[in-house]
Amino acid sequence: KSNGFSKISTSNPMITVNVDLGPRSYPVYIGSGLLDQPGLLLSRHVGGKQALIVTNNKIAPLFLDKVVNALKQEISVHTLILPDGEQFKNMESVMKVFDAAIEARMDRRCTFVAVGGGVVGDICGYAAASYLRGVNYIHIPTTFMSQVDSSVGGKTGVNHRVGKNLIGAIHQPKCVVVDTDTLNYLPNRELVSGLAEAIKCGMVRDGEYFEWIENNLEALLARDPKAIAYVIKRSCEIKAEIAIEASCGYGNWLHGEAVAVGMVMAAEMSYRLGWIDGSIVNRLKNILRRAKLPITPPPTMTVEMFKSGMAVDKKVADGLLRFVLLKGPLGSCVFTGSFEQKALDDTLLAFT
Ligand code: NAD
Secondary structure, eight states: OOSSHHHHHHHSOOEEEEEOOGGGOEEEEEETTGGGOHHHHHHHHOOSSEEEEEEETTTIIIIIHHHHHHHHTTSEEEEEEEOOSGGGOSHHHHHHHHHHHHHTTOOTTOEEEEEESHHHHHHHHHHHHHGGGOOEEEEEEOSHHIIIIITSSOEEEEEETTEEEEEEEEOOOSEEEEEGGGGGGSOHHHHHHHHHHHHHHHHHHOHHHHHHHHHHHHHHHTTOHHHHHHHHHHHHHHHHHSOOOOOOOOTTOOHHHHHHHHHHHHHHHHHHTTOSOHHHHHHHHHHHHHTTOOOSOOTTOOHHHHHHHHHHSTTOBTTBOOEEEEOSSTTOEEEESOSOHHHHHHHHHHTO
16 A cells, blocks of 8 residues: 555554444554554545544644644644643533534534544544534544543543533444554553553453553553553453443542542452452452552542442443442453442442
């Protein structure tokens, strides 16, 4: 191919994970330098003649030019720069995307492109799901969290003041482009937040993968590109096999930090139920400690706060609380509402 695409596959192999969803299937491309390969985006996945790139003011100076350059040779490109932060993951930001698209007279064949982490991805994806009843969407995730987690599942949406992610839609992207070079700019706290999500994939689904992370944690913390690319690939594959639930956040904690504590609590509860061996709880706590992730909730959390948080959680069906719990050997989980209430109460008490 003349688009430069073949160049990466020889010097710097690109990994492709195909998310198999019948007619909605799409590829996740993972590799270093992918944003320098215009053909990857253009020739394959951009529908229509117009694209709207949505990003934020922190990411724009880092990557926006690259993406604009990759697209502008053949189609007209519009950009929207939102303010940075989870507090802007709301309907107002979605409206700004609509305003930009309407102003540019974008038609139903256009493509919305999100360049950023989970926040930008969720806003832009949700706007793409509803603009003119749905237009093409491409995600270029730039945080480790969004690369391992939001690349698969099609979840889009925004927060309501009462709770996170209460408004949303499932809208699958045409493709996801993960350029691992974007991580060079990412603060460490954000990196390990994403790592928590990868650890969770191993914990609930694949014991060998968990062990691989245990053995390669130093390389991952040092952002070794090969190790990082492998973790993104394996996590996306696991996510593509099953939908894994995310836990709720606490105040100014990062998503992955809340996930880390949620995992420890789920493991403790599973242990109290007699469903897993105590060594699994210890291995989990150890790897999280090594990654400098939290293993206990903030001291301000009370049992009541956990209970009211769980009540608005989307995992409640017909008033029944359900959890992802561990059962059996390392790497196996169940999604269930049937467990002894006492195990939940004791676990909450132990952590507050
Ligand atoms: P985020 O999008 O807020 O990004 C974290 C911070 O890093 C932001 O300040 C961002 O501007 C900055 N940033 C992004 N890329 C950077 C880079 N390459 N270098 C330097 N800084 C960079 O947070 P996140 O962890 O990516 O995503 C969390 C959000 O995603 C939450 O709202 C969560 O609900 C949502 N989420 C969605 C899914 C899904 O499946 N749709 C999955 C997981 C999380």
